[in-house]
Amino acid sequence: MDRIRIVGGNKLAGTIPISGAKNAALPLMIASLLTDDTLTLENVPHLADVEQLIRILGNHGVDYSVNGRRENQREGYSRTINFSARNIVDTTAPYELVSKMRASFWVVGPLLARMGEAKVSLPGGCAIGTRPVDLFIEGLQALGAEIDVENGYVITRAKNRLKGNRYVFPKVSVGATHVLMMAASLARGETVLENAAREPEIVNLAECLNAMGAKISGAGTSTITIDGVDGLSGARVRVIPDRIETGTYAMAVAMTGGDVMLEGAEPDLLQSALDVIGQTGAEITPTNEGVRVRRNGAGISPVDITTEPFPGFPTDLQAQFMGLMTMAKGKSRITETIFENRFMHVQELARLGARITLSGQTAVVEGVAALKGAPVMATDLRASVSLVIAGLAAEGETTVNRVYHLDRGFERLEEKLSGCGATIERISG
Numbered sequence: 001m002d003r004i005r006i007v008g009g010n011k012l013a014g015t016i017p018i019s020g021a022k023n024a025a026l027p028l029m030i031a032s033l034l035t036d037d038t039l040t041l042e043n044v045p046h047l048a049d050v051e052q053l054i055r056i057l058g059n060h061g062v063d064y065s066v067n068g069r070r071e072n073q074r075e076g077y078s079r080t081i082n083f084s085a086r087n088i089v090d091t092t093a094p095y096e097l098v099s100k101m102r103a104s105f106w107v108v109g110p111l112l113a114r115m116g117e118a119k120v121s122l123p124g125g126c127a128i129g130t131r132p133v134d135l136f137i138e139g140l141q142a143l144g145a146e147i148d149v150e151n152g153y154v155i156t157r158a159k160n161r162l163k164g165n166r167y168v169f170p171k172v173s174v175g176a177t178h179v180l181m182m183a184a185s186l187a188r189g190e191t192v193l194e195n196a197a198r199e200p201e202i203v204n205l206a207e208c209l210n211a212m213g214a215k216i217s218g219a220g221t222s223t224i225t226i227d228g229v230d231g232l233s234g235a236r237v238r239v240i241p242d243r244i245e246t247g248t249y250a251m252a253v254a255m256t257g258g259d260v261m262l263e264g265a266e267p268d269l270l271q272s273a274l275d276v277i278g279q280t281g282a283e284i285t286p287t288n289e290g291v292r293v294r295r296n297g298a299g300i301s302p303v304d305i306t307t308e309p310f311p312g313f314p315t316d317l318q319a320q321f322m323g324l325m326t327m328a329k330g331k332s333r334i335t336e337t338i339f340e341n342r343f344m345h346v347q348e349l350a351r352l353g354a355r356i357t358l359s360g361q362t363a364v365v366e367g368v369a370a371l372k373g374a375p376v377m378a379t380d381l382r383a384s385v386s387l388v389i390a391g392l393a394a395e396g397e398t399t400v401n402r403v404y405h406l407d408r409g410f411e412r413l414e415e416k417l418s419g420c421g422a423t424i425e426r427i428s429g
């Protein structure tokens with residue numbers, strides 16, 4: 001199994017290109033199921049999750065080509081991919097495929113809306129919480145779907161076309177908002193979603209659906225209105241830059257010191273996180289090229305954060321921020337409100353010498369003067385990258401095991417960091 005080896009202590013300096021966002025690319029790819037025309041997506045990142053979703057969509061009959069040709073190489077930067085769901089050959093998404101990635105469950109919305117049925121395995125066990133699907137079920141039922149959960153599958157049927165309705169989310173859910181927006185696009189009449197997620201990825205999906213002929217307004221606010229249409233067509237849409245990748249590298253620079261241009265980053269997509277990083281002592285400068293991050297001289301100031309739905313501080317940056325706080329000059333409190341089990345990085349950061357105590361959903365981090373390299377491993381994507389950040393700042397050698405987590409969400413991580421002066425390499429086998 002591959003590992004990442006890091007020798008810490010170097011400041012980062014140079015340019016890091018920001019890739020297309022994993023969490024935007026996935027729902028956009030799934031939207032291709034809604035039409036028999038070709039959906040062309042630009043800036044799709046080359047990630048394990050994208051490859052896995054290509055396999056899942058292929059099982060339903062979706063054909064794809066990369067820049068006009070099929071491509072199997074594992075490495076490469078963000079690409080343009082054409083998706084064509086001319087014929088849906090199967091409305092079942094089996095356990096073997098869905099269990100590997102949460103977002104694959106989202107095919108339930110377009111399959112049900114276009115084909116009148118979908119049988120989708122419950123998503124697999126995940127390291128950050130229980131992650132139920134009750135809101136998806138309740139929301140699709142509000143649109144007229146009949147739903148049974150049997151033998152680990154969610155079985156959905158719509159005898160007639162789905163029918164628009166008002167649905168108030170009892171809790172903000174990114175995935176359920178994506179799915180209901182897609183399903184309601186092909187429903188009869190108007191759907192109003194209240195307490196909807198406001199994440200930039202929701203806006204990107206709404207833009208995509210509208211380019212395909214949907215009539216959606218209000219995406220990016222908590223009330224989204226969808227006027228159902230009879231059919232959707234193809235379109236060409238660009239995946240937004242990855243705000244989590246942007247925040248991750250910004251925190252890496254805040255921790256090691258240095259001066260890095262995050263090329264192509266859009267500050268509006270992560271303003272709350274950039275504000276917090278600024279409060280730790282790093283200088284954040286939006287430019288025409290992207291976002292410049294600098295930290296020289298003075299140390300890292302402690303800052304308290306609480307994760308929240310957008311526009312609050314994102315849960316997907318919580319682990320990385322904890323990494324940064326391990327070397328702050330004082331005590332910080334980090335409260336996780338989105339997922340009940342997203343502190344799996346705490347015990348691994350402790351191997352590097354971090355001092356963290358947990359009390360319910362809050363971690364209290366007592367900054368230390370130096371971390372010392374060690375072998376570590378993490379159980380999820382963002383936890384893994386928090387260990388990479390900490391390793392970059394630690395004295396000596398750190399090896400991060402279970403690299404497949406990183407490959408889910410970070411395109412060419414080692415190359416981007418070593419290009420800025422980090423000593424980091426992948427060790428195969």
Ligand SMILES: CC(=O)N[C@H]1[C@@H](OP(=O)(O)OP(=O)(O)OC[C@H]2O[C@@H](n3ccc(=O)[nH]c3=O)[C@H](O)[C@@H]2O)O[C@H](CO)[C@@H](O)[C@@H]1O
Nearest residue numbers: 023103131132133134135136172173174175315316338339
């Ligand atoms: C592929 C993708 O885009 N993943 C992101 C998406 O995940 P995902 O869409 O799975 O996250 P949600 O926004 O749905 O989850 C938010 C909270 O709602 C709960 N919930 C959700 C659905 C449901 O039916 N019932 C329920 O109780 C979840 O357990 C969680 O506690 O948003 C999360 C929150 O920003 C991010 O951390 C993930 O990176």
Ligand SMILES: C=C(OP(=O)(O)O)C(=O)O
Nearest residue numbers: 101102103316381382409
């Ligand atoms: C939690 C994440 O992804 P997923 O929802 O696919 O598990 C993530 O991107 O941090």
